[in-house]
Structures are given as structure tokens and as C-alpha cells.
Amino acid sequence: MEIQVDEPMAFSPRRDRLQVDGSLKSYEQNFKLSGVKKDIEKLYEAVPQLRNVFRIKDKIGEGTFSSVYLATAQLQVGPEEKIALKHLIPTSHPIRIAAELQCLTVAGGQDNVMGVKYCFRKNDHVVIAMPYLEHESFLDILNSLSFQEVREYMFNLFKALKRIHQFGIVHRDVKPSNFLYNRRLKKYALVDFGLAQGTHDTKIELLRFVQSEAQQESRSENKVHVISGNKMSLSGSAVPRELEQQPTTKTSVKRPYTHAQIQIKQGKDGKLMKQSKAVDVIYRKLATKKKAVSAKVMNSGVMKKTTSSCPVSLTCDCYATDKVCSICLSRRQQVAPRAGTPGFRAPEVLTKCPNQTTAIDMWSAGVIFISLLSGRYPFYKASDDLTALAQIMTIRGSRETIQAAKTFGKSILCSKEVPAQDLRKLCEKLRGIDANTPKLTSDIQGPASHDPTFSEKTDHKAARLLQTSHAQHSGHLYKGNRNGCWGLDAHTTNLEGWDMVPDEAYDLLDRLLDLNPASRITAEEALLHPFFKNMNL
Ligand code: ADP
Ligand code: MG
Numbered sequence: 001m002e003i004q005v006d007e008p009m010a011f012s013p014r015r016d017r018l019q020v021d022g023s024l025k026s027y028e029q030n031f032k033l034s035g036v037k038k039d040i041e042k043l044y045e046a047v048p049q050l051r052n053v054f055r056i057k058d059k060i061g062e063g064t065f066s067s068v069y070l071a072t073a074q075l076q077v078g079p080e081e082k083i084a085l086k087h088l089i090p091t092s093h094p095i096r097i098a099a100e101l102q103c104l105t106v107a108g109g110q111d112n113v114m115g116v117k118y119c120f121r122k123n124d125h126v127v128i129a130m131p132y133l134e135h136e137s138f139l140d141i142l143n144s145l146s147f148q149e150v151r152e153y154m155f156n157l158f159k160a161l162k163r164i165h166q167f168g169i170v171h172r173d174v175k176p177s178n179f180l181y182n183r184r185l186k187k188y189a190l191v192d193f194g195l196a197q198g199t200h201d202t203k204i205e206l207l208r209f210v211q212s213e214a215q216q217e218s219r220s221e222n223k224v225h226v227i228s229g230n231k232m233s234l235s236g237s238a239v240p241r242e243l244e245q246q247p248t249t250k251t252s253v254k255r256p257y258t259h260a261q262i263q264i265k266q267g268k269d270g271k272l273m274k275q276s277k278a279v280d281v282i283y284r285k286l287a288t289k290k291k292a293v294s295a296k297v298m299n300s301g302v303m304k305k306t307t308s309s310c311p312v313s314l315t316c317d318c319y320a321t322d323k324v325c326s327i328c329l330s331r332r333q334q335v336a337p338r339a340g341t342p343g344f345r346a347p348e349v350l351t352k353c354p355n356q357t358t359a360i361d362m363w364s365a366g367v368i369f370i371s372l373l374s375g376r377y378p379f380y381k382a383s384d385d386l387t388a389l390a391q392i393m394t395i396r397g398s399r400e401t402i403q404a405a406k407t408f409g410k411s412i413l414c415s416k417e418v419p420a421q422d423l424r425k426l427c428e429k430l431r432g433i434d435a436n437t438p439k440l441t442s443d444i445q446g447p448a449s450h451d452p453t454f455s456e457k458t459d460h461k462a463a464r465l466l467q468t469s470h471a472q473h474s475g476h477l478y479k480g481n482r483n484g485c486w487g488l489d490a491h492t493t494n495l496e497g498w499d500m501v502p503d504e505a506y507d508l509l510d511r512l513l514d515l516n517p518a519s520r521i522t523a524e525e526a527l528l529h530p531f532f533k534n535m536n537l
Contacts, residue, residue, distance in 0.1 A: 039067065043087055046125040053118075054083060054129075065089050065194050070132060075117070082132035083117065088194075090124040096194070097126050099206040103193035104128070106204055107167040112160035112188040114180075133189045138176035141183060142377050147497025150372045153181060153188070154508075155532050157365055160190035161523035165358040168202030169193070172337070174364035175344050176377070195339040199358060342388045343367065343380035347401060348517050350385045350392070351410040359517035362526070366512025370423075373501070373509065374430035394418050395426065396515055404515030423506045423513075433498065504531035 036059045044051050054071035061068035069085040088097055101119060109115030118129040145153070157179055164171060171178075172195040180189040198207030318325035336352035338345070346363035348356055371377045382388035389412070393401045397420030402412045508531045511521035521529070527537060 040069065043067075043069065043085075043127070047087075047120050047122045047127050049120055049122065050085070050127065054085065056085065060084070065092060071129075073129075082134075084130045084132040086128040086130065088126045088128070092126070092194075095206060095209045099196065099204065099210055100193045101128065102204050102206045103164070103167075103169055103196050104130070107164050107169055111163035112156050112190055113163050114189040114191045130191075133180045133187060134182055135180035135189075136183050138181075138371075139377055141181075142371065142375060145372065147501060149183070151532065151535070152186065153372065154365070154369055155527065155535050156188040157190070157368065158523045158526045159537070160188065161358075161361055161365060162527060164190065164196075165361070165523050167204055168199040169204055169207065170197045170199060170356065170358050171195070171361050171364075172197055172340050173344075174361045174368070175341050176368060176371075179368075197337060197339075197356075338385070340364070342382045342385065343378050345385070345388060346517065347389065347392060347404060347515050348408050348410075350389045351405055351408075351412065353408045353410060353517075355408070357517060358522070359520045362512055362520050362523065363517075365523075365526075366509060369509050369512060370427065373423075373427040373505065375432070376430050390414075392515075394421075396420050396513060401515055407516050407518065423509050424501070424503075427501075427506070427509075431498065502531070504529065504533075507531070 039059055040056045043056065050056070050071075053075075054073045056069050056071045058070045059067060060070050066089060067087045069087065071083045071085050072080045073083050075081050075083075088100075101116065104114060104116040107113055114130055114133070116128055116130050120127040120129065157174075160179070161171070161174070171190070171193065173192060174190075178190065178192040180187075180191060182188070196204075196207060197210060198204055202208060316325050316327040318328055334352050334354065336349075336354045337356055338349060338352065340349060340360075344364040344367050346356075346360040349360055367379055371379045380388060380391045382391055389401070393414065398414045398416070398418045400420050402414065405412050508521070508526065508529050511529075512526070514520040526532075
């Protein structure tokens with residue numbers, strides 16, 4: 001198969017260099033390696049005390065908010081231990097960092113929730129040291145998991161969610177890359193509390209800082225505990241002194257602060273004071289995009305608009321049309337937490353419902369489950385909230401979605417009625433159990449297909465194929481894309497158990513993807529669901 005790489009010129013390999021190395025692949029590997037080496041060196045320079053304890057071997061994760069490294073260390077007598085070092089971006093908000101640490105220290109370390117060993121800080125660089133769990137890439141194993149493995153995976157995910165929900169932690173970013181899975185050892189770990197929020201009665205003290213603007217005026221009874229020195233063995237509420245003392249210089253929060261940006265200033269009496277600007281930067285960006293989004297959606301045949309819960313009589317002329325008038329554009333937008341990954345966001349998040357609960361994590365678990373049952377990942381792929389909502393409607397039904405939204409005070413308009421789909425039929429069709437479903441040809445499958453350097457041309461070819469295969473569906477949810485969203489390859493699929501998926505599986509899926517957060521199944525209930533009969537807690 002021919003691989004075409006469309007890259008910006010600045011990153012394109014020089015042809016002569018390519019010839020010397022023999023292949024683009026080896027050039028890229030070398031290039032990556034030297035980049036990683038440089039990053040490791042930079043990390044040692046930024047936090048020199050790491051050198052005394054760890055030998056950093058590789059970079060294993062790089063996201064918007066952190067880089068994660070694999071290191072080894074001789075921490076106790078005995079063999080070397082493998083450690084994951086999470087280096088948070090220096091612009092992370094101090095309270096956000098402290099809250100992430102507190103989630104790990106208070107709720108972590110058991111029931112499949114990642115724990116923490118140490119935390120290091122030098123100036124504005126913070127590194128969290130955690131036990132390393134070698135894990136699979138979800139996309140790589142999706143095709144080969146047996147049905148029993150899927151059962152175990154979901155059971156262990158609910159175990160982790162039950163644990164954090166008991167502590168009043170809403171994770172907000174439940175997705176496969178944040179739930180590490182070691183298939184061989186049958187080990188699991190929920191990671192990444194970087195977007196976590198507290199419930200109203202959260203036991204994680206610092207999460208109260210990252211809560212709603214309603215609390216913005218309250219003085220900091222959530223005292224930030226200070227541990228001085230650069231190496232910290234963490235207790236429940238450790239935060240670096242420097243982070244506490246220099247907050248005014250760090251008001252730019254790159255990691256979204258979900259409800260509101262919080263500025264921390266020194267009060268007159270020298271104590272910490274909290275100020276909230278009630279500004280949801282992310283939301284504002286969305287508001288300015290609103291017109292384009294509406295137009296885009298309308299072009300694809302579905303017209304919809306989400307409004308706040310104001311009565312119809314108070315709306316303007318553009319109500320129920322495909323336009324957004326200047327009155328509407330100038331309305332004060334409702335501020336609600338939106339953090340997370342679009343394809344995993346619950347309807348109440350997508351419609352900016354201000355009262356969000358742990359139920360949003362259960363929806364995300366449902367999206368993982370539908371991926372596992374259908375063999376498609378990512379299942380929903382949307383770049384904006386309204387498209388994500390439209391995609392949910394095509395699976396769960398437009399009338400049902402509108403009905404559920406009413407229960408949390410949102411009204412959704414949809415020009416076209418789409419029926420709810422039978423989850424079993426849908427998953428079986430996508431999985432290829434239905435004999436009428438054409439299989440994908442091998443030239444668009446395999447690990448390379450989700451290489452982000454793949455050309456648009458290749459993607460389009462895949463997309464066309466998938467759209468033809470599923471012409472009876474809306475086509476948007478299942479097509480190939482840059483990150484790969486491929487169906488099952490009959491050669492690699494472990495058919496064990498897949499021919500007899502019990503009704504309980506689809507009942508549980510239905511209860512996870514309950515459009516109404518108030519009736520959605522909880523993690524505790526899910527563990528007791530008949531789908532997990534004979535599984536030990
Ligand atoms: P981010 O906030 O940047 O998403 P995460 O905490 O999710 O950071 O970590 C990013 C990636 O690093 C994870 O998807 C996982 O692959 C890897 N990772 C994180 N923690 C560990 C760990 N304790 N053991 C092994 N790998 C880890
Ligand atoms: Mg993550």
C-alpha cells in the first residue's frame with residue numbers, strides 16, 4: 001500500500017537524508033528519538049533533583065497539559081521500579097495541580113485508581129511520580145478482545161468509578177487513554193485527574209476551589225497546606241509553597257478551569273484569597289463559532305439550536321429558524337462546565353446544563369462500552385458540541401433526546417426526526433456479525449491507519465468505503481478519519497463469545513447511555529447489574 005505523507009514543509013524530511021537512512025520510517029524514528037532525548041534533558045534541567053533518583057528512559061505520553069515519561073528508580077531495597085513521571089505544563093494553574101494530586105493521594109492507590117508515589121517541584125515545574133502500568137493501546141486491541149475480556153474491562157472501570165464517585169470526584173475525562181489496561185496481567189488504572197471536579201459534597205478539599213462561580217466569593221476555608229522543599233512525600237493536601245505564594249503570576253490557565261477561571265491574589269491580611277472572573281474562555285470561543293456551526297449543521301440536513309431554559313414567549317424572531325440574530329448573539333451565555341473530550345461528553349454537558357454530576361462519567365463509560373461492543377473507535381467523532389449532540393440523536397433518537405433535555409431545563413430544536421436505534425442490531429451490524437455488512441478491505445486497516453501523518457487522500461478513500469458500507473446510517477459516525485475509526489478485521493477478531501452477546505450487555509449499555517442523568521445507572525448499581533453475574537467485587 002502506498003503511504004502518502006502530507007506534512008508542513010518545515011517538518012518534511014530532506015530527500016538526501018531519506019536516502020541515507022533508507023526509509024522514511026527509520027528517519028522518523030531517529031527524529032523522534034532525538035526529540036525525546038532533548039525533552040528528557042530539558043526535564044532534568046528543569047527539575048534537577050530528578051537526576052538523583054530516576055533514570056528517565058522514554059517519553060510515553062504527550063498531551064496538551066502534560067508529558068509523561070517512563071523512568072526507573074531504586075526507591076527501596078530490591079529490584080529497580082518502573083515509574084511514570086508526569087510533567088505538568090508550567091502554565092497549569094497551581095490549584096488545579098494541587099487538586100489533581102489530592103485526587104490521586106486521597107482516592108488513588110486502590111480499586112483501579114492510580115496512586116502517587118512522590119511529587120517534585122522546581123519553580124513552576126511540577127512532576128508527579130506514579131507507579132508505572134504498562135498498557136495497551138485501545139485501538140490496537142479492540143479488534144481482538146474476547147467478550148469475557150470486555151466484561152472484565154467494564155467491570156474494572158466501574159470499580160474505579162465507584163471509588164472516585166464515593167469521594168465526590170467527577171473525573172470529567174473518562175476515555176480509553178485515561179483508563180490504562182494491561183491485558184496480560186489483567187491490571188487496570190484510572191489516571192488523569194487534570195479535569196476533575198468535585199460534587200457539592202466532595203471529600204476532596206481542593207476540588208472545592210475548582211467548583212462553580214457560586215462559590216467565587218467564599219474565602220478560602222480550603223486552606224492550602226504547604227510542604228516546603230523540592231521533594232515531597234505527599235499527604236492528602238500537599239501543594240508546593242511556591243505555587244501558593246506566587247499565584248498572581250500564574251493566572252493564565254491553559255488547562256480549562258471548567259466553571260470559571262479563578263485568580264488567586266494575596267489578601268490584605270496576607271492570606272490566600274480567591275477571585276473568580278466567571279469567564280469560560282472555552283465557551284466564549286464556542287459562542288463566536290456558533291453561526292458557522294449552525295450553518296454547517298443545517299447544510300447536512302439537520303437544523304438544531306440549543307437555548308437556555310427561557311420560555312418561548314421571551315425569545316426573539318430567530319427562534320426556530322436557522323439564523324442567530326444579534327439579540328441572541330448578545331445574550332449572556334450560560335456558563336457551565338464543558339471540559340472533556342467531545343465524543344465522550346454526556347448530553348447534559350453538550351447542552352451546558354449547569355448541574356452536572358458523577359453521571360457524566362457514566363455516560364462516557366457507556367461510550368467506551370459501545371465502542372467495545374461495536375468494535376468501532378472512536379465511536380462518536382465530533383469537533384463541536386452541537387454536532388456531537390446530533391450524533392447522539394442518530395443513535396438514541398431525536399424525540400428521546402429532546403424529551404430528556406427538558407428534564408434538565410434545556411430545549412433542543414431539531415428539524416428532522418430521527419428514530420432511536422436498536423443497540424444490539426446497531427452493534428452487531430458495525431461489528432460485522434450481520435452477514436449483509438461488507439467488511440473493510442485490508443488496505444485501510446492496521447495500526448498504520450491511525451497514524452496522524454497519514455494523508456487526507458488516504459482518509460477520504462477509507463471514508464468513502466465506510467460510508468458505502470453503512471449507507472443506511474447517517475454516515476458521520478462510523479467513517480474513517482485521521483485518528484482511525486476502523487471496523488473489525490475478520491482475521492484478527494477473537495470471536496469467542498461474540499456470537500452470543502447476552503441481552504444484559506445491551507441493557508447495561510442502554511442504562512449507561514440514558515439521556516437523562518437523573519435516571520442513568522450509577523457505578524455502584526452497574527457493578528451489581530446482571531451483566532456482571534458471577535464476577536467478584
Ligand atoms: P494528560 O493529562 O496529558 O492526558 P495523562 O495523565 O492522561 O495526561 O497521561 C497521558 C498518558 O501517559 C496516558 O494516556 C498513558 O498512556 C500514560 N500514563 C499516564 N500515567 C501512567 C502510569 N502511571 N503508568 C503508565 N502510563 C501512564
Ligand atoms: Mg489523559
